[in-house]
Amino acid sequence: MTSPGWFPGRLLPLILSLAALTARADDLPSWNDGPAKRALVAFVERVTKDGGPDFVPPAKRIAVFDNDGTLWAEQPMYFQLAFAVDRVKALAPEHPEWRTKEPFASLLRGDLRSALSGGERAAAAILAATHAGMTTEQFEELVREWARTVRHPLLGRRYVDSVYQPMLELLQYLRANGFKTFIVSGGGVEFIRPWAEEAYGIPPEQVVGSAGREKYEIRHGEPVLVKLPVVDFVDDGEGKPLGIQRFIGRRPIAAFGNSDGDLEMLQWTVAGEGARFALLVHHTDADREWAYDRGSRVGRLDEALDVARAGGWTIVDMKKDWKMIFPPHRAARPGGHAPSEAQDVR
Amino acid sequence: MTSPGWFPGRLLPLILSLAALTARADDLPSWNDGPAKRALVAFVERVTKDGGPDFVPPAKRIAVFDNDGTLWAEQPMYFQLAFAVDRVKALAPEHPEWRTKEPFASLLRGDLRSALSGGERAAAAILAATHAGMTTEQFEELVREWARTVRHPLLGRRYVDSVYQPMLELLQYLRANGFKTFIVSGGGVEFIRPWAEEAYGIPPEQVVGSAGREKYEIRHGEPVLVKLPVVDFVDDGEGKPLGIQRFIGRRPIAAFGNSDGDLEMLQWTVAGEGARFALLVHHTDADREWAYDRGSRVGRLDEALDVARAGGWTIVDMKKDWKMIFPPHRAARPGGHAPSEAQDVR
Numbered sequence: 001m002t003s004p005g006w007f008p009g010r011l012l013p014l015i016l017s018l019a020a021l022t023a024r025a026d027d028l029p030s031w032n033d034g035p036a037k038r039a040l041v042a043f044v045e046r047v048t049k050d051g052g053p054d055f056v057p058p059a060k061r062i063a064v065f066d067n068d069g070t071l072w073a074e075q076p077m078y079f080q081l082a083f084a085v086d087r088v089k090a091l092a093p094e095h096p097e098w099r100t101k102e103p104f105a106s107l108l109r110g111d112l113r114s115a116l117s118g119g120e121r122a123a124a125a126i127l128a129a130t131h132a133g134m135t136t137e138q139f140e141e142l143v144r145e146w147a148r149t150v151r152h153p154l155l156g157r158r159y160v161d162s163v164y165q166p167m168l169e170l171l172q173y174l175r176a177n178g179f180k181t182f183i184v185s186g187g188g189v190e191f192i193r194p195w196a197e198e199a200y201g202i203p204p205e206q207v208v209g210s211a212g213r214e215k216y217e218i219r220h221g222e223p224v225l226v227k228l229p230v231v232d233f234v235d236d237g238e239g240k241p242l243g244i245q246r247f248i249g250r251r252p253i254a255a256f257g258n259s260d261g262d263l264e265m266l267q268w269t270v271a272g273e274g275a276r277f278a279l280l281v282h283h284t285d286a287d288r289e290w291a292y293d294r295g296s297r298v299g300r301l302d303e304a305l306d307v308a309r310a311g312g313w314t315i316v317d318m319k320k321d322w323k324m325i326f327p328p329h330r331a332a333r334p335g336g337h338a339p340s341e342a343q344d345v346r
Numbered sequence: 347m348t349s350p351g352w353f354p355g356r357l358l359p360l361i362l363s364l365a366a367l368t369a370r371a372d373d374l375p376s377w378n379d380g381p382a383k384r385a386l387v388a389f390v391e392r393v394t395k396d397g398g399p400d401f402v403p404p405a406k407r408i409a410v411f412d413n414d415g416t417l418w419a420e421q422p423m424y425f426q427l428a429f430a431v432d433r434v435k436a437l438a439p440e441h442p443e444w445r446t447k448e449p450f451a452s453l454l455r456g457d458l459r460s461a462l463s464g465g466e467r468a469a470a471a472i473l474a475a476t477h478a479g480m481t482t483e484q485f486e487e488l489v490r491e492w493a494r495t496v497r498h499p500l501l502g503r504r505y506v507d508s509v510y511q512p513m514l515e516l517l518q519y520l521r522a523n524g525f526k527t528f529i530v531s532g533g534g535v536e537f538i539r540p541w542a543e544e545a546y547g548i549p550p551e552q553v554v555g556s557a558g559r560e561k562y563e564i565r566h567g568e569p570v571l572v573k574l575p576v577v578d579f580v581d582d583g584e585g586k587p588l589g590i591q592r593f594i595g596r597r598p599i600a601a602f603g604n605s606d607g608d609l610e611m612l613q614w615t616v617a618g619e620g621a622r623f624a625l626l627v628h629h630t631d632a633d634r635e636w637a638y639d640r641g642s643r644v645g646r647l648d649e650a651l652d653v654a655r656a657g658g659w660t661i662v663d664m665k666k667d668w669k670m671i672f673p674p675h676r677a678a679r680p681g682g683h684a685p686s687e688a689q690d691v692r
Binding site: 136193211215238245246247248264267 | 405408482526528535536539543549550551552553557560561562568569571584587588591592593594595596610613614617
C-alpha cells in the first residue's frame, strides 16, 4: 500500500466530492416531483452553494419543526393528551375524588370533548395531576415505556411510528446539508425528548417545547429534579419565536409547521435577512391520513393558510405531494384508521 | 491514480486512525503534568474507550462549564456588571432622576459596593433599566460591539480575551473526543451568546444562562422580540441543574465550575450513573491573576471546596496546574493587573 503520509491532503477532497455526489441522488424519495419538493431542494442548494449570493455558513443553518401535525400525526387528539389520559386512568384508583371532579370525571367517562371544554386550564390540571411529584427521570421512563408500547387506536401503529416518512427524509436531507434540526413544539418538552432521538434523530438538547417547572431536591441522599404542578412556558403562537430565542438564541433560516399555532414562528423566520424558507403541511388526505384545516379543533389551519398563500410560502398538499405517509418498515397492526371516528373531538 | 471506487471503505479507517494519533499528542499544552491534567485525560480515555466498562456513546458526552471564573476571569466584578455600568453611564443623560435614585446614583459615583448592597434586586434594576425595551437583535449588537472593543481596566486586555488558555485547550480536547460542550452560567444568556462562539467555539444554542423575558411585537411591520424589565430565570445554585434539565434535557457526565454557585450542578452531575467528572478551578495565583476563595464577594468558594475535597473531585490549583493563564496570542496592552486594587469590591 502507498505510504499513508501523502494521502489525507490529496484524497480527502476526492472523498468529499464522492460524498457530495451521493447526497445529490434523490434524498427525498417519498416526495412527488411537485412544487413543494422543488422549492425545498432549490432552497437547500441556494444556501449551501459556497460563494453563491445566498450562501449561509453551516453554523447558521438552523431549521425548526413543529411536531404535532408536522412531524407526526395529531388526530383525533394530540398524542400527549392520549398519554395523559392513560396516566389519569392508571392513577384513578388512588383518586376517588376524580369521579366527580372535572376535568377528570369527563375524561374517565371517555368524554374528551367535555373534559377539554375548560380549555388550557383543564389541560393544565390534567398535566399537573398526572406529572407532578415525580422526578424528571421517573417521568422520562414513563414516557419511554409508553412510546415503546402504546399504539394509536385508529392507525393501528405505535404513536412513535405515526411519524411522516417524507418528513423523516427531509430531516435527514437537511442534516446531510449541514443544517441543525430542532423541534419547536406546543407539546411538553419532557414528553418529546425521550423518544425524539430514535424517532427523528433529534437529540434532547434540540427540542424546544412547553414546559412545567421543577424543583431541586435531595431524595435518599441524591439530588433529583421534581416536577411541580405548574405550567411555566407555553411554546405556541407567539411563544414559539420566544422559545426559539430563549433556547436556540438565533433566528432560524427555515421553519416548518402545519397550523395557526406555527404562524408567528414562520413569520419571524422569514422576516430575517437573507434566504429564508417557510413551509406548511396541509392535511388534505382523508384516505391515507386525515383532511382538515380551517374548522379543525386540533391543528386548526386558518389564518396561517392565508398568510402562506399571500406570501408565497411552500404548502405541502399531503395527498398530492407525498407518495406515502407513514414509514412502511415500521409495521402497523391490521385495522387502519377510520377518519370519521375522529370527527367528534376535532 | 487508482480507481476511486475502492477507496473510501479501505482508506477511511486509516485516515481515522491517523486523526486519533494526532489527538493523542499533547492536547493540553498549557497544563502542567500534575494530578488535575492526569485526572482529566484518564476520564476522557475511560469514557471514550470503545468496549471498555465506562464507555459513553458520543450523544451522551455532555460537558457543562460555568463561565465567570471558570472560562474567563471575574474580578474585580462580573464582566456583565462592567457592561451594565457602561450602559448606565451611556444612558444617564436621558435619566436625570438616576442622580438621586439607587442603585444608579451610587453606580454613577463609581461606588459599586453601595450600588450592589441591594443585592439581586439592585442588580435586576440595573439590568432592567439598561436592557429593557430594545429588541433582542439590538441588544445583541450592543454586546457584540462591547466585546469587540472594551478592555478590562486591570488586565489591560479585552474582556473577551480575558479567557483562560488552559480551559480553551480543554474545551477543544473534549470536543475532539466527541463531547458536546455547553456553558451553564449565572450570567445572562443573551449577554454571553454574541461572543461565545468566537471566544470558546460554543454556539448560541449551547449556552444556558440567566434570562429575562421578552415579548413578541410587530415593529415597522416586522416581527421582533422586545426585552422586558423582568428577570425570568436565575441560573445559579439550584438553578443550574434546573437550567440544564430545561435547556439540554440530559444529565451531563462532566461539569466544571469555580464557586459555590456551581455546587448543585457538580453534585447533580456526579450523582448520575456511570463514569462522572467534576472539577473546580481554584483561584490561587495572585501574581498572574487573583487569589480568592472563602471570603470572596465575587466567586465565593467555600462549601463547594469542602465538598470537592471530601468527594475526591478534581481541583485545579491555578498557580501550580496552569503554565499560563491567558492566551498569549491575544495581545494585552501594557499595564497588567494590580490585584490589590480589586480588594474593595470583592
